[in-house]
Each structure stands twice: as structure tokens, then as C-alpha cells.
Amino acid sequence: MKSDYDMSRVHQANLTILKEIDRICRKYNIKYMLDAGTLIGAVRHKGFIPWDDDADVAFTRNQYDAFMKVVKRELPQGLELVEPDSFRNGKGFYDFTARIIYKNSRCHEDSPQMRFYEGKLNHLWVDLFVIDRLPAGRMGASITKLLHMAVYGMAMGHRYELDFKKYSLANKIFVGILAGVGRCVPMKAIFSMQRALALKDRKSKGRLRYYSNYQPDFLYVTVDRDWCDNVEDAPFEDTQLMIPKGWHEVLTLLYGDYMQLPPEEQRVPAHSSMEIEVFD
Numbered sequence: 001m002k003s004d005y006d007m008s009r010v011h012q013a014n015l016t017i018l019k020e021i022d023r024i025c026r027k028y029n030i031k032y033m034l035d036a037g038t039l040i041g042a043v044r045h046k047g048f049i050p051w052d053d054d055a056d057v058a059f060t061r062n063q064y065d066a067f068m069k070v071v072k073r074e075l076p077q078g079l080e081l082v083e084p085d086s087f088r089n090g091k092g093f094y095d096f097t098a099r100i101i102y103k104n105s106r107c108h109e110d111s112p113q114m115r116f117y118e119g120k121l122n123h124l125w126v127d128l129f130v131i132d133r134l135p136a137g138r139m140g141a142s143i144t145k146l147l148h149m150a151v152y153g154m155a156m157g158h159r160y161e162l163d164f165k166k167y168s169l170a171n172k173i174f175v176g177i178l179a180g181v182g183r184c185v186p187m188k189a190i191f192s193m194q195r196a197l198a199l200k201d202r203k204s205k206g207r208l209r210y211y212s213n214y215q216p217d218f219l220y221v222t223v224d225r226d227w228c229d230n231v232e233d234a235p236f237e238d239t240q241l242m243i244p245k246g247w248h249e250v251l252t253l254l255y256g257d258y259m260q261l262p263p264e265e266q267r268v269p270a271h272s273s274m275e276i277e278v279f280d
Helices: 008-027 036-045 061-074 112-116 138-158 169-182 187-199 247-255
Strands: 055-060 079-082 098-102 124-133 208-211 222-224 231-236 239-244
Touching (some): 008 055, 008 061, 008 239, 036 055, 036 231, 036 239, 055 061, 138 187, 239 247
Antiparallel strands (some): 231 239
């Protein structure tokens, strides 16, 4: 796959999704915030990172639930909400993240994996992350995250396949056992377990928050409520989008010196296996 092709149509498609999210949120007085690489892009590039091929937004729990109530009826033709239980009548699993896809796009060649997920993952998309409360104590917070990892491991038993190459021996055993147990549990029950875990501390008075639908490798990320409870507008390409008030703290936690460009060999699209096609 070429890594140096023109990304302008990719960015335009992702910007279309972001603008729709922004329009919906402003219409219903909902706060969202650019997240991860898209937040770096806003701060460092005033738009997309030049080689980035996806986009990420996050919501605190109440804002996320409000958004999910209205988004389906608000999205225009060509965009679609794909929820975690959208695959194989709720019996398949990819991850716990909802996303909005740009339907007139393709990111991968046809394959058994793409067919398993009914083609819904073969598009450009914007991830919708949710920030939930943690227990006030450090021990309680650690237990909550450990339970999330266990539930995620069980859900992986319902994936197309398990890629053990990226795991250490100990993690291979851990994931293999959990996935084996998970295959005996209906995915509907696992989704219920994940949501119950995410909501169990919604009345916590503690300051700490976490991304409850992140993949397990990113569950270490813990943010202070002051960083994410309020937002501000920031220039992004040809518009203004919302970013967290604590953008510096969030980016420093995630990336360290976020203004430093990565090595040139890492400046490549990370979420596609072919030159992305946009059909309109």
C-alpha cells in the first residue's frame, strides 16, 4: 500500500462526519470534544494530522447518552451510526466503541474478516468514545479497570479471530482463557455487563474519569474531571470544533511532547490496508 498518496478526500470525508456531529451537538446543546490524534491535529495543525486516516471524538457520559438518543434521526444520507452490537444481529464483536461511518468509502480489500463484519468496518469513520466516572479510591479505580479488561477478554471470544502475535505469553494465556469462557456467554449478556460496569460509579464524587469503551491497552488513561467537563471552540480546517478545556493536560498524558512530530517512517495511515477510496 502506498503511504504517500493524497489524503485530501479522506480528510474531507472525515470532516463531513465531524461537522455533522458538531451540528447535531449544537442543535441539542450537547458537549463533545475532539480526542486522541484528532485533538493533536487541532492543536498542532489547526486541522487533521496530514497522514491521519480517522477521527475521534469523546463525550462525558450524560452528553454521550443525550447524543445517542438523537443521532440516528439526525444523520443525513451517506452517514450511518454503527453501534457495538450492530454486527451479526448482535452476536459478533469488534469492540465496544460506537462510530459514524462514511458509507461512500472503502479502506480494505474484500476479505473473510470484512464479510464477517458485514462490510460495516470497511469505511472511513469517526470513533465515539465515552468518559465515565471512577471510584474515588485508587484501589477501586484499579479494580474497575481490571473488570473492564476481563469483560473485553470475554467479548473477544466473539470476534472474527484472535490475533495472538501481539501478546506476551502471559497475555496469550489470559486472553485465551477469557475468550474461551466468553464463547459460552451470549454477546448480549456481555454487552450488558460492559454497560453496567461503565455506569456503576456514575454517582461517584471522585475527580477521576476514564474512557470506558477504549480498548484495554488504553484503559490506563485516567483524566481529571476539570480537564473534560468543559469545552471550548478551536479552529479546525475551515470550521470551529469543540476541544476539552484541559487539552494540554490530556495530550501531555497521552503523548508527552505532543508538538513533536513522530519519526518520518511513522507518518503513515494507521487504520487502512489499502489506498483509501472515496466514491463521491
